[in-house]
Amino acid sequence: MSHFRQTVECWQCGHPAEHSLFCRYCDSLQRPTADYFRFFGLEPRLKIDAANLEKRFYELSRLLHPDRYLRKSPTEQQYSLEATAILNDAYRVLRNPVARAEYVLRQAGVESLEPRARTLDPALLAEVFELNEALEEFRGGDRSVRPALEQARERFLAQRGEIDAGLESLFERYDESRAPNVLAEIRKLLDRRKYVQNLIEQLDRELATESTDAATSD
Amino acid sequence: MQLLQIDFESHRRGRVVGIDLGTTNSLVAYMDGLRPKVIPAPEGGVIVPSVVSYNESGEFVVGERAREELIRRPERTVYSVKRLMGRGLEDVREELTLFPFHIAEGSESVLRLQLGERTFTPPEISAQILRQLKRNAEAYLGEPVEQAVITVPAYFNDAQRQATKDAGRIAGLEVLRLVNEPTAAALAYGLDKRRDGIVAVYDFGGGTFDISILKLHEGIFEVLATNGDTHLGGDDIDNLLLRIALEDVASEWGVDLSADSEAVQRLRRRVVAAKEQLSYARKTVIDFEYRGRRYQRELTRELLEKLILPIVDRTLACSRDCLRDAQLAPEKIDEVVLVGGSTRIPLVRSAVERLFRRRPHTELNPEEVVALGAAVQAGILAGHVEDSLLLDVTPLSLGIETMGGVVSKLIHRNSTIPASATEVFTTAVDGQTNVLIHVVQGERELARDCRSLARFELKGLEPLPAGMARIEVRFLIDANGILNVTARDLRTGKQQEVEVKPSYGLTEEQVERMIQESYERAEEDLRERQLREARLEADRILQALEKAKPHEAYFELSEEERARIEAAENELVVAYHGGDHLLIRAKIEQLNQATLRLAEMMMTTAVRQAIEGDKS
Structure with missing residues (x-):
């Protein structure tokens, strides 16, 4: 996404509009900007004050929501719809630290490495191999492996916790330094997190189908 | 502005x-x-x-x-x-x-x-x-x-x-x-x-x-x-009870009523009434009479709850x-x-x-x-x-069908609406001029297990070698929870035509036609109402004239004046039996004008009589 300045004129009164939500001359709603941080009036940082973000989200919703533009001109109605869609998309991304980091990386052009077996460390790989065997037995009806699966789940949750802590400090380092190599490190950690998260979700699904069976019998 | x-x-x-x-x-x-x-x-x-x-x-x-x-x-x-x-x-x-x-x-x-x-x-x-x-x-x-x-x-x-x-x-x-x-x-x-x-x-x-x-x-x-x-x-509860009652009746009477829609509707009413009573009472009776036969069954809240x-x-x-x-x-x-x-x-x-x-x-x-x-x-x-x-949020995830029938989710369920997602599409074959996008709604992995929403066709693409076209498609769920799709050619920046083929429901043309039909019917309704109202008013003035004719004021009018009133009256009666409310209105107005002096005179007489009455 390019950040160079364009001269934009207000569609309504023709005065320069300077990328703000509303024209400061005639107060009409302008075509919205697509940059999530700029939309919220925030610096593009990886650490964000969640309470402030929510407050801003509510304020902007009140200003932009289509419910408020039903009696306005079709142009403003259309801008309101587009602006609120961006607002909602932006809020969804910015309030979630992982989605937020992915967004910053994508804007910076740092692509995902598609974490397949070869990019993962051997210890995790061995564990996944074991896990798949246990899941196979579990699906085959062998209930004795359940504790092992639960332990595996705990270990993955702990790993995710470590990854999140690691991300937290990398976020801080990036916000201070803006160094591209920090982004590369974040990329690696995010890919690893995605892999671990998938495992946790898979285990949750398998273990959940089991426990609902038990719940209906009592 | x-x-x-x-x-x-x-x-x-x-x-x-x-x-x-x-x-x-x-x-x-x-x-x-x-x-x-x-x-x-x-x-x-x-x-x-x-x-x-x-x-x-x-x-x-x-x-x-x-x-x-x-x-x-x-x-x-x-x-x-x-x-x-x-x-x-x-x-x-x-x-x-x-x-x-x-x-x-x-x-x-x-x-x-x-x-x-x-x-x-x-x-x-x-x-x-x-x-x-x-x-x-x-x-x-x-x-x-x-x-x-x-x-x-x-x-x-x-x-x-x-x-x-x-x-x-x-x-x-x-x-x-x-x-x-x-x-x-x-x-x-x-x-x-x-x-x-x-x-x-x-x-x-x-x-x-x-x-x-x-x-x-x-x-x-x-x-x-x-x-x-x-x-x-609640329908499902009613159907459950209805099925049981129908089975009961079949075994008691030896008749299967399920094809008799009148009987089913009558029985349904009894069953629904029983269900509603059990919200207040511990037990009730389903009481059903049909063509001289009677079916009764006690229903307890306990049994209903089990069911x-x-x-x-x-x-x-x-x-x-x-x-x-x-x-x-x-x-x-x-x-x-x-x-x-x-x-x-x-x-x-x-x-x-x-x-x-x-x-x-x-x-x-x-x-x-x-x-x-x-x-x-x-x-x-x-x-x-x-x-x-x-x-508000969208209740179901929105996705597109990709290779092998797998769904790629674009907007997840419980996303605040309006919500949007963009996706860039290209062509698979040299010279391809259209791209079909199958949009589905649901949480399952495969498109066939989700709800097919519509097929969007990007038409009139410039013929290019495979993979060269870059069409950005924007999926936007509006504040009503309804999907809107727009497309833009990233190479030219031009808006791209999108044709929508809804999987279920009506096309825009069908809706337009129904609206048209309903308007025509509404116009008919309106014309009929206007005619009825015009006739009512004609009734009123014709009756008033009947009452005025024996009045002394009517005889004080000149011959010419009386002839004009008679003519206007006749014309109104003719219009009354026609179907044109505007003509009726015109004739009412004509009669009004013709009887203006008559009304004035009657009013004066009435006032004079009232004053005289006061004096005596």
Whole structure:
């Protein structure tokens, strides 16, 4: 996404509009900007004050929501719809630290490495191999492996916790330094997190189908 | 430019009503100042049963009167049509064994119902209910009503929402917004009772179940998550009981009544009455008489509860999923609001109480609260209610079918709407000039397990080597929960044509035609009314003239004056028997002019007599 300045004129009164939500001359709603941080009036940082973000989200919703533009001109109605869609998309991304980091990386052009077996460390790989065997037995009806699966789940949750802590400090380092190599490190950690998260979700699904069976019998 | 603004304001100043278009019952409400109020039906009560009958003289009968027709003319009468909105023949096959829907021949592309000699689509039937509510509102408010907020189950998919919007348009209503029923209930509740906190709305109606969890904060109603089942409601309980009763009758009488629609409708009524009684009594009797035979069966609340437990469990499973999606433990819910007639069932109340560990709110009338909320939303849209704002979500994930039939999700369920996603498409073959995008709604991995929404065709692409075209497609779910798709050629920056082929429901042309038909019919109605009114007025003036003729003033008129009156009278009588209301009006005016002096003289005589009378 390019950040160079364009001269934009207000569609309504023709005065320069300077990328703000509303024209400061005639107060009409302008075509919205697509940059999530700029939309919220925030610096593009990886650490964000969640309470402030929510407050801003509510304020902007009140200003932009289509419910408020039903009696306005079709142009403003259309801008309101587009602006609120961006607002909602932006809020969804910015309030979630992982989605937020992915967004910053994508804007910076740092692509995902598609974490397949070869990019993962051997210890995790061995564990996944074991896990798949246990899941196979579990699906085959062998209930004795359940504790092992639960332990595996705990270990993955702990790993995710470590990854999140690691991300937290990398976020801080990036916000201070803006160094591209920090982004590369974040990329690696995010890919690893995605892999671990998938495992946790898979285990949750398998273990959940089991426990609902038990719940209906009592 | 200012003029244009003023013009928009004035164009949109009319009254906006809120409509709860329910499976079993429908209601209309409006904002009376800052309070929502339900509008009564002319025949009393506020509830209009969602039943439509099409009689032999080609008129629609709606509501309580149509409910009577269910027994007399089951083949021309339809109820619970909401179950068919936005659905295809395949979806409803199962329903057909339980509901007396007469599906017309040739319903493969668009579902049509046979009512007597004509066929109608579900949106056209729903439009009749909406039209009745519109008429009720107009009669009550004494002004035309052309704009409405209509509620839909939160779990309605895109096709079901589109069908509801189509129904509104066919009924001559501009649907300003579709609002989710539980959200509307929260709005009515929040306005009344609570300003801040987490509220769960458990909405168990005649045909659908919804659960929504909202965060209320200083007038903002933010839906955190929603879940439900658009085919789970009181109807299902009724069908369960009906099936048992039919089996009983079959074994007692040795007759299978299930093909006799009149008998089934009569028995259904008895069964529903028994179900409703068990909300207050511990036991009751299903008492059914038909063609000289009688069937009686005692039904206890205990047995009913045993029978409906699986249905109630399904609502609880949805509720737990909703809590999980909202990432909340049941203890975090501050209030639980009950909506829908089925929440009168004691088992439902106790199950909800156990799940959320708190006593649910029942002080708002569960049958009215959705319509009241719709009216509040109407007030928000009209600018009368300023500090409240609804932030709703999309109930189902939206995705596109990719290689191997796998779904790539673009917008996840429970995303706040409006929501959008963009995706860049290219061509697979050299010289390819169109790209087909299959959009589905649902949570499953494979497209065939999801709900097919529509196929969007990008047309007129510039022929290029495979993979060179770059078309950016933007999927936008608007505030009504309805999908809009636009496309742009990234190489030229030009807007790209997109053709929509809805998988279910009506094309734009079909809706336009139905609106046209309904307008023509409305014009007919209007002409007839104007004729009736003109004749009434002619009656009045002709009668007045008859009375004036023996009066002494009439003989004081000149010969010429009397001849003019006679001529005008004759002309009016001729016009009266014609069909042109404008001509009748003209002749009334002519007679008025001719009798002007007569009226004056009569008035003077009357005054003189009164004065003389006073003197004596």
